Amino acid sequence: MLKFENVNFGYPNKEIFKDINLFVNYGEFIFLVGESGIGKTTLLKLIYSELKPTGGDINFEEYDSKKIENRDIPYLRRKIGVVFQDFKLMNDRNIYENIALPLYIDGLKEDKIKKRVYDIASKIGIIDKLNNFPYDLSGGEQQRVSIARAMVNEPKLLLADEPTGNLDPFISLEIVKLLNEINVLGTAIIFATHNFDIVKKMRDKRIIQIKENKLFEVKLKI
Ligand SMILES: Nc1ncnc2c1ncn2[C@@H]1O[C@H](COP(=O)(O)OP(=O)(O)OP(=O)(O)O)[C@@H](O)[C@H]1O
């Protein structure tokens, strides 16, 4: 589904990736770890084409970073859900409208939108919140809404950038379990975090560490 081949990337005064390779299959769950400032968010941005590699090639499904045109980028992004640490909900819209937003952008008809929003909201456990506004909800509930919004398009890949960074340990674990359930239903997940407690709790997952401009597969000792 996703392949990085000899990818290089740097900001004007900082090299981030040097000749990295990565292969992600449909349905995988990957933890992306590494210290703060090492490049986790940058790697996710390369995947959803917010940044372009300075060398090498990234392939996601039929899209190729070398050939993609700006007008294709919205189509690529429809296949990728993104969840952020700070939720990024719209405070002047209710929860239903927040979740429905990607579908409005796609131009779906209202009855289809309604069905999709209700389906995902019930899966994710926020069906009773649809008429509320973001500020009515706890942090954990807001993160569920942002996951619902990321999933409403039925993406094949979900990128989660420190999704538990603003949440207490108990709620964090709930969110990780929810993402695991989403993964079991078939969506591939790349979960960036520097919270090693979470990674240790989900021992069976693939772990990729960014270190010294490279990627490493990490195996936890039993
Ligand atoms: N637009 C930019 N221009 C220049 N440097 C940047 C830019 N964005 C990020 N950086 C730098 O690139 C490095 C990698 O940033 P990135 O956000 O990918 O790290 P991260 O691993 O996600 O860190 P954190 O765990 O703190 O979120 C950092 O040193 C950051 O300061």
Ligand SMILES: [Mg+2]
């Ligand atoms: Mg980051």
